[in-house]
Amino acid sequence: MQFFAKVTDISKQRSACAILAVNDKDQLTDSGNALDKASNGSLGKLLKRGDLGKAAGSTLLVSLLEGDAERVLFVRTGKAPVSQAEFRKLANASAKAVTSLKDATSYLTEVAVRDADIEWQAQQLALAAGLAGYKFTRFLSDAKPNPLAKFTLHVSDKKQQKAVQAGTDLGSAQALGSNIARELGNLPGNLCTPTYLANEAKALAKKHPKLTTTVLDNKKMEALGMGAFMSVAKGSDEPAAMIAMQYKGGKANDKPIVLVGKGITFDTGGISIKPGLQMDEMKFDMCGAASVFGVMNALVEMNAPVNVVGVVAAAENMPSGRASKPGDIVTSMSGKTIEILNTDAEGRLVLCDALTWAGKFKPSVVIDIATLTGACVIALGNHATGLYANQDQLANDLIAAGETAGDRAWRMPLWDEYQPMLNSNFADLQNIGGREAGSVTAACFLSRFAEEYTWAHLDIAGSAWISGAAKGATGRPVPLLLQYILKSK
Known part of the structure; x- marks a missing residue:
């Protein structure tokens, strides 16, 4: 259009x-x-x-x-x-x-x-x-x-031309990015695999000289010590991919904003298998990754004057004979050991290694986006994205961006009192904290791997797609992210 x-x-x-x-x-x-x-x-x-x-x-x-x-x-x-x-x-x-x-x-x-x-x-x-x-x-x-x-x-009149044009450009870019995210999210899992996402990222880099794409395969991730990520990926016959799209539209010395998207292209739950009802909607478990693709596409089309890295942690979560079992212990790229108590809490396992890897880009800010917990849907429904942050200013800026764009988020607690719920008798931490405050403890888990930089987590489990007769991906939180990236400077 x-x-x-x-x-x-x-x-x-x-x-x-x-x-x-x-x-x-x-x-x-x-x-x-x-x-x-x-x-x-x-x-x-x-x-x-x-x-x-x-x-x-x-x-x-x-x-x-x-x-x-x-x-x-x-x-x-x-x-x-x-x-x-x-x-x-x-x-x-x-x-x-x-x-x-x-x-x-x-x-x-x-x-x-x-x-x-x-x-x-x-x-x-x-x-x-x-x-x-x-x-x-x-x-x-x-x-x-x-x-x-x-x-x-x-x-x-001509006096309004510049302002109306600026608003039109931003709104149309937000729509473009959202629709790309919707298209990826709506694709079935037999087509939209980690390899498919990696190829999409490579194709984007070929079209735009200011963007370069790097893809880590299973062997490279194993060599880097991404044991948490590979504990999820090894259960599938589909090869996994850790993807980085680096867009350099800003000044050479400006530190980039890094977006990290959860890209579980289909989530069966692994050995902790999900109920069959509405399991088809688990193709939407890569909507965090889809939103990263949407943002990156919008930025390059706008030739935006910013530096942004889009990281996508792409894998399938499948219940094969190679899949992780409850009680397994793995070592993350950070060196922290993790006891896997539930294989359906896989998003945080792929994200924790992605967050560690994101540090290599020397970011100004890291924001991860993930359909992480059903608990967030119970807390906030489908209207608001759950927002966690380790700095108040970042949280305030993201909330303000969401209010302006009409893509709202609500800040959730990330208090030290919740951290002991992740204590394990056998490893540095466990991957679930029990039934209570499930979205909070998931964010607490991720925070352990984002201590070296300013970080926010967007739990989009409730806002990323719609069920029922109008079933489909929403493209959120692309408008919020673009509003923040382009207007927070």
Whole structure:
């Protein structure tokens, strides 16, 4: 999809659809009034019929017989100024309503939003349009992608052009990255293997000279002492991969932000095998890795002036005769020994070695992203990502980025009082801490391997995908991560 931000005269702007705001008193904005005048009052007559719902976010698509806009999409805004949450609702509803059209021009930039500027509005509209245009069609023999190919944001005058363009660029990049993450997450485990992810990373490096890719195979990881990672990987016939995508768009001496994604391309639970119900959704256990791919793709497409390394720890967790058993003890790359009490707590085993390896890039910040614990879903549901951090400033910055992008996170405790729950009689630590505070103890486990740098952990088990009739990957937390990376400088 192509995005544009331009000064438009609605009476002359050719478009398959003009998206117009209607407030709680059935009043149009300036552009809506101009189009109503140009169409001999037809918009006002249509609104008087009362077909547009009264609830904020209600939409009504109508055809026009006069003027350069073929259709109008009315969007109910409610009483002005609207809240940021209400505006996102308008953006999402309007975007979904025009995906069957070839193009659309949105005049929702004229809506007054509380505590938000025009750049933020443009970002939300572009993000919503980009996300709404995505459809997973790779294995559907008769399906076609959504036709929406062009989305234009109205700018009222040249003074707003720069701000609207900046918001459009960021929102469209967040949508691009999210959709790449969704596509990878939605792929089945028989196609999206660790080797597949490694090849995707190599292909990205071939396309973009500022990005280089390194892939460690099983032998190299064993030689580096990644015993925790290999304890998971050895149960599968599929070779594992530790992938690093290094993007150098910033100054040569700037330390990079390192993103570490959990890439379990299918998780059976290993010997501690999962119940069969909804086990198909364990293809989504690589959504942390998918989000890293999404961010890296967005950065290179934007030619962003930052240094970022995307690390992906990719493996399958399978219950073969080679698989780890409860009670096994392994040695991590850091030298710490780990007693494996549950082989379904495998994400932290691959991540702990990835976090140790991440230190070699001399990072300014390390953020790991993982569908780590069902306990996080119980704690926060599907709305918020669980956030843990070893420094308050990083936690605050990530939370603020999530609030701005509409990709929210909630900080969870990482207190010393939880650490003894990982004590083992036979090793330096065990890989689970019991039923209580399961997401917290998982984060405590990872914190043992991130003591040398500023670090945050995003548990996306609840936010990475949706179950049920609308089953599919969400692309989160790509918007949050890009907001943080591009706006925290």
